[in-house]
Amino acid sequence: MxxxxxxxxxxxxxxxxxxxxxxxxxxxxxxxxxxxxxxxxxxxxxxxxxxxxxxxxxxxxxxxxxxxxxxxxxxxxxxxxxxxxxxxxxxxxxxxxxxxxxxxxxxxxxxxxxxxxxxxxxxxxxxFPVVPTFEVNYIDDDLSLFSKALNGATIVDVKATKKDILVVLSSWEAVIDLKPRLDEISKCPCEGMMVTASASAGSTFDFCSRYFAPRFGINEDPVTGSAHCALAHYWSLKMNKCDFFAYQVLSLHRYT
CATH class of the missing domain: 3.10.310.10 (Diaminopimelate Epimerase; Chain A, domain 1)
Structure with a gap:
């Protein structure tokens, strides 16, 4: 042998x-x-x-x-x-x-x-390549599912890539304090979910984010380079700039 x-x-x-x-x-x-x-x-x-x-x-x-x-x-x-x-x-x-x-x-x-x-x-x-984000006409059931997955957090914008969903919350603090429901994220029509918000005035950062992909065996990814290919595209359109200093939050114990 x-x-x-x-x-x-x-x-x-x-x-x-x-x-x-x-x-x-x-x-x-x-x-x-x-x-x-x-x-x-x-x-x-x-x-x-x-x-x-x-x-x-x-x-x-x-x-x-x-x-x-x-x-x-x-x-x-x-x-x-x-x-x-x-x-x-x-x-x-x-x-x-x-x-x-x-x-x-x-x-x-x-x-x-x-x-x-x-x-x-x-x-x-x-x-790395740019991953474009685009508008999707989600039905009310989808939007309700996103809200439930994010435990009722206030959603101010939703975009999509070919595989992921990008959800914008009302503030940096909302992203940090988020207690996602992973079982509900698994039901969403996406491979992964990016949750993001712009930084507070005076911050050295431009935006923050978190990334969840429970369907792919990743409850929360500590630092996600590929997600920033889409996040950079989204925020470049919002902020009219191309260079960013980004912060990815990791809160391993804030799940429900």
Whole structure:
């Protein structure tokens, strides 16, 4: 019986400067994209075993410059885009010497994504797509469901992306104090729900947000890079600007 190949992996706390903060992602390094032992069911099972908001898989693509196939899995499903796991993947490649370059390209379900290592500040810059938000004529039953899911919080605007719903509340404090009903969010016509509000006058931030995706095994995501692809689009139209300083709230114990 042939010995099974081992999988090298690292767990990285993305969007953080120290351990046990930010948003953890498991980064798994694969050698062969055609390994029959590692089909989609196997990848999903490993993601369920890690039980993190995202487990991602990196497979090198032979070429003239560093390029990798990148796939992201929650504990229950594969997703099209994930910011923090992409950041974690880039960190692993740049910090461990696996590539001899300050730029790497990822081939993903959302197209080609680029990460650059800015050596002066030792930071990583991600080039991510804009996720447009648009109007949807929700029926009264949908709006009632959203209100119930957010425990009666005052809703001032609702937009949608192809997969998620963006709900704007009346204030920064309303987002922070929100006690969502996860069972009701699971019933909403979306994969995930972004809840956001503009910052108070005089704040160093522009807006805050929280992100819930219980149907995908993520009750609340600590820091969601992909959600900000849509949040930035929404707030750019509202604030008439393109550069933002955003804050994602995490309140793990405020559920009903």
């Amino acid at each position: 042939a010995e099974k190949k081992r999988v090298k992996y690292l767990v990285v706390d993305a969007f953080a400067e120290s351990a046990f903060k930010g948003n953890p992602a498991a980064v798994c390094l694969l050698d062969d994209d055609n390994d029959n032992e590692r089909d989609d069911a196997w990848l999903q099972s490993l993601a369920a075993e890690f039980n993190l908001s995202e487990t991602c898989f990196l497979t090198p693509i032979i070429g003239d410059f560093p390029r990798f196939r990148l796939r992201w899995f929650t504990p229950v499903a594969e997703v099209d885009l994930c910011g923090h796991a992409t950041l974690a993947s880039a960190h692993v490649l740049f910090s461990t010497g696996l590539i001899d370059s300050e730029t790497v390209e990822f081939d993903t379900l959302s197209g080609a994504l680029t990460a650059k290592h800015l050596k002066i500040d030792d930071e990583i810059e991600l080039d």
